[in-house]
């Protein structure tokens with residue numbers, strides 16, 4: 001059994017060793033030590049600044065779309081990427097983006113995208129269109145996140 005005191009002593013010992021090593025380093029590398037410390041403090045400060053502030057729903061939705069969908073989708077008309085463009089997708093027929101080579105599964109499907117269909121698809125694409133080609137995509141389990149993404153898609157109808 002190693003008691004807490006022993007561990008604390010061992011840790012302290014290691015720190016002291018480290019200190020001794022640092023002290024023994026030649027002048028040039030010893031100067032590097034405080035620099036590294038300053039850098040991590042600055043990095044930490046930036047990380048704290050960059051942490052998300054409470055945003056409005058639409059900003060949330062845009063951010064979530066950017067994180068979860070934008071690698072493969074644009075909402076600009078005609079801008080097909082790895083996935084078809086999602087311009088005015090709410091109310092658009094499935095597999096209707098011009099110039100995009102859909103999977104046969106999605107091409108064969110015959111429905112119009114509603115908020116409900118999108119919600120189900122974003123949660124689990126295969127449950128709505130079995131054999132579709134939207135991969136790799138894990139599905140979004142959080143209903144609130146899905147709602148915000150769909151609201152964002154609604155707002156991105158090209159106005």
Ligand code: HEC
Nearest residue numbers: 068069072082083094095096102103106132133134135136
């Ligand atoms: C890894 C790339 C990728 C990601 C990430 C991705 N998709 Fe897709 N998506 C695709 C591909 C590829 C297709 C075409 C599927 C097919 O042809 O079967 C597609 C198809 C779709 C369609 C059908 C469009 C139509 O014209 O019928 C919708 C809607 C859609 N994606 C929404 C989303 C949303 C919303 C997200 C983010 C929550 C997302 N996708 C994330 C690649 C992706």
